Amino acid sequence: MLAYGIDPKVIMAELTGRGAGISRGKGGSMHMFSTEHKFYGGHGIVGAQVPLGAGLAFAHQYTGDGGLCMAYFGDGAANQGQVYEAFNMAALWNLPIIFVVENNGYAMGTAVQRGSAETHFHRRGTAFRIPGISVNGMDVLEVRSAAEVAVAHVRSGKGPVLMELITYRYRGHSMSDPAKYRSREEVQEMRDKHDPIDAAKAELLKRGMAEDRLKELEKQIRSKVNEAADFAENSPEPEMSELYTDVLVESY
Amino acid sequence: MAIELKMPALSPTMEEGTLAKWLVKEGDTVKSGDILAEIETDKATMEFESIDEGVIGKILVAEGTEGVKVGTVIAVIGADAGVAHPQPLPQARGEPDAQPFPLPPAGGAGGGPVRPEAAPRPADPEVPAGTNMRQCTVREALRDAMAEEMRRDSRVFVMGEEVAQYQGAYKVTQGLLDEFGPKRVIDTPITEYGFAGIGAGAAMGGLRPIVEFMTFNFAMQAIDHVINSAAKTNYMSGGQMRCPVVFRGPNGAASRVGAQHSQNYGPWYANVPGLIVIAPYDAADAKGLLKAAIRSEDPVVFLENELVYGRSFDLPELDDHVLPIGKARIMREGKDVTIVSYSIGVGLALEAADLLAGEGIQAEVLDLRTLRPLDREAVLTSLAKTNRVVVAEEGWPQCSIASEIIAICMEDGFDNLDAPVLRVCNEDVPLPYAANLEKAAMIDAARIAAAVRKVCYR
Numbered sequence: 237m238l239a240y241g242i243d244p245k246v247i248m249a250e251l252t253g254r255g256a257g258i259s260r261g262k263g264g265s266m267h268m269f270s271t272e273h274k275f276y277g278g279h280g281i282v283g284a285q286v287p288l289g290a291g292l293a294f295a296h297q298y299t300g301d302g303g304l305c306m307a308y309f310g311d312g313a314a315n316q317g318q319v320y321e322a323f324n325m326a327a328l329w330n331l332p333i334i335f336v337v338e339n340n341g342y343a344m345g346t347a348v349q350r351g352s353a354e355t356h357f358h359r360r361g362t363a364f365r366i367p368g369i370s371v372n373g374m375d376v377l378e379v380r381s382a383a384e385v386a387v388a389h390v391r392s393g394k395g396p397v398l399m400e401l402i403t404y405r406y407r408g409h410s411m412s413d414p415a416k417y418r419s420r421e422e423v424q425e426m427r428d429k430h431d432p433i434d435a436a437k438a439e440l441l442k443r444g445m446a447e448d449r450l451k452e453l454e455k456q457i458r459s460k461v462n463e464a465a466d467f468a469e470n471s472p473e474p475e476m477s478e479l480y481t482d483v484l485v486e487s488y
Numbered sequence: 489m490a491i492e493l494k495m496p497a498l499s500p501t502m503e504e505g506t507l508a509k510w511l512v513k514e515g516d517t518v519k520s521g522d523i524l525a526e527i528e529t530d531k532a533t534m535e536f537e538s539i540d541e542g543v544i545g546k547i548l549v550a551e552g553t554e555g556v557k558v559g560t561v562i563a564v565i566g567a568d569a570g571v572a573h574p575q576p577l578p579q580a581r582g583e584p585d586a587q588p589f590p591l592p593p594a595g596g597a598g599g600g601p602v603r604p605e606a607a608p609r610p611a612d613p614e615v616p617a618g619t620n621m622r623q624c625t626v627r628e629a630l631r632d633a634m635a636e637e638m639r640r641d642s643r644v645f646v647m648g649e650e651v652a653q654y655q656g657a658y659k660v661t662q663g664l665l666d667e668f669g670p671k672r673v674i675d676t677p678i679t680e681y682g683f684a685g686i687g688a689g690a691a692m693g694g695l696r697p698i699v700e701f702m703t704f705n706f707a708m709q710a711i712d713h714v715i716n717s718a719a720k721t722n723y724m725s726g727g728q729m730r731c732p733v734v735f736r737g738p739n740g741a742a743s744r745v746g747a748q749h750s751q752n753y754g755p756w757y758a759n760v761p762g763l764i765v766i767a768p769y770d771a772a773d774a775k776g777l778l779k780a781a782i783r784s785e786d787p788v789v790f791l792e793n794e795l796v797y798g799r800s801f802d803l804p805e806l807d808d809h810v811l812p813i814g815k816a817r818i819m820r821e822g823k824d825v826t827i828v829s830y831s832i833g834v835g836l837a838l839e840a841a842d843l844l845a846g847e848g849i850q851a852e853v854l855d856l857r858t859l860r861p862l863d864r865e866a867v868l869t870s871l872a873k874t875n876r877v878v879v880a881e882e883g884w885p886q887c888s889i890a891s892e893i894i895a896i897c898m899e900d901g902f903d904n905l906d907a908p909v910l911r912v913c914n915e916d917v918p919l920p921y922a923a924n925l926e927k928a929a930m931i932d933a934a935r936i937a938a939a940v941r942k943v944c945y946r
Contacts (some may be wrong), residue, residue, distance in 0.1 A: 298695055
């Protein structure tokens with residue numbers, strides 16, 4: 237959401253259920269949208285966002301506005317049947333969509349090997365003739381250049397692309413996840429050796445960015461986060477009347 | 489020996505058809521498997537194959553004849569052309585043994601010809617007085633509603649299984665592909681969950697999709713998108729993101745299609761805030777409400793009924809016949825009792841009201857038309873007038889629309905009740921296949937009339 241230019245304050249306010257949140261506090265962590273910024277959620281049903289994304293791509297194709305849809309889902313969602321229904325129609329109709337599987341190795345507590353017969357997710361489009369790319373999701377520059385290839389492919393009218401971003405998550409799946417399904421050593425190893433932000437920092441230093449400039453950037457980010465947290469904390473909860481608004485758009 | 493060729497039933501619900509074209513002529517020799525004629529049913533144009541050998545003696549029904557009843561002798565095959573003699577045209581309905589499918593029982597919820605209703609119908613107050621009426625089937629009314637809205641708004645498109653090239657599994661989308669082309673009339677694979685999601689996503693992206701389910705039984709595969717994606721988005725986004733999609737298709741029992749193809753989802757969808765649920769009965773309501781549904785900014789579940797598709801009703805000749813969503817309609821006025829119903833149940837309620845009129849009971853028939861938002865006021869107003877209510881619903885009794893109507897009468901109309909409200913619903917079993925059991929499981933006019941007598945203490 238931040239990458240789409242959405243103000244972190246309204247995101248934080250939504251996460252904490254405040255009236256100033258981007259969904260007026262009625263969506264929560266799973267349901268944030270900004271049609272203004274072309275960000276369409278935020279979906280709480282694992283896998284259901286994939287056909288919805290194909291529908292957004294369909295709208296781009298229908299109106300001929302030249303847009304495309306990026307539909308993100310995890311290695312867990314990749315086992316939902318409707319993902320393949322969407323693959324089939326997206327390929328059949330040449331929809332402008334990039335399917336992005338973020339493979340972080342665990343579907344909640346289930347390791348990829350325990351839940352997937354084919355663990356190379358970029359191959360999952362083969363049956364639909366959707367080309368797949370395997371990308372190191374911990375490398376900012378690799379992700380960027382792979383995305384450029386994918387966007388160019390889709391924009392040239394050749395239909396969908398499947399990108400697998402191999403990544404990791406340090407924390408549990410949710411706040412109540414004790415993450416007993418993996419070792420501390422495994423997590424520490426990823427933090428120490430494969431952290432994408434550390435790697436990007438090292439790359440910037442290597443390319444000649446001054447260390448002070450980086451420190452300044454980090455400081456700015458920290459204060460932005462604090463500002464957003466303060467904003468959320470000091471915002472009131474939604475008005476009670478909000479309970480009944482937005483159920484329907486029209487009055488009948 | 490002459491063999492009679494009878495108008496075949498080419499689907500379980502077919503009662504009559506058009507003899508579109510003869511492919512043989514008198515004197516032709518035919519053998520088993522030869523195509524004799526093209527017959528247009530309520531669903532498709534079918535080829536009629538010979539199962540016998542011989543010489544076509546006499547063609548008794550000319551090509552182009554419409555409304556040929558199933559079982560009518562349409563031609564005779566003789567041993568040779570010389571000995572065949574013309575047969576007198578038999579009665580409208582022939583022997584059932586000549587039909588590949590058993591016919592549904594006449595009358596009742598199983599279909600059958602709708603007899604002319606005796607009492608005059610009150611006009612819909614939404615239609616200007618003096619408007620010319622023409623006869624129109626529900627099927628055509630639905631198609632015309634979509635076509636008119638597609639002409640009016642380029643964002644409207646229709647997608648679903650067999651909606652384009654096949655012209656609609658039930659011919660509801662007939663002709664739309666020709667007029668609007670494949671960009672706006674889209675055949676999908678058999679993938680309800682997927683295309684319901686694509687439809688919902690396209691609506692979020694600014695289009696006005698009409699998603700046809702071949703029947704709502706198959707939409708159970710897709711119900712997550714109807715409820716979680718379409719109905720909740722506006723609320724979850726704080727009013728920022730809309731999902732103006734119409735999910736439509738036949739709902740409820742058809743005829744002899746077994747348990748998995750025979751279910752009324754009205755109560756399921758009517759339970760969900762954020763959805764509009766419409767279940768019209770006649771052609772005028774089908775057209776006026778489908779047009780309103782397509783224009784609505786909210787997601788709509790539009791429940792049709794296969795057995796009603798082919799029925800003809802008065803349709804107002806208006807350039808733009810749009811009806812308000814959420815308004816019930818009095819289909820017949822009466823003072824003694826109110827029969828509340830919707831969809832195919834309305835026809836049965838009217839039939840029951842005709843029966844009861846002969847016994848001196850004047851029943852008012854209220855068609856809910858929209859199941860969510862429900863027109864509580866109309867129910868309570870009619871209750872205040874008649875003091876007795878029976879709810880007729882082609883569906884299961886528990887947690888039904890009937891249960892909801894009873895709750896409304898209890899909560900807000902208790903003082904007006906002279907008798908407990910009764911509901912007449914289908915039996916509480918999966919719908920059986922056998923004709924006798926199916927008939928026993930479904931509501932009919934006789935059961936509605938019996939419940940009315942009970943609340944009238946007659």
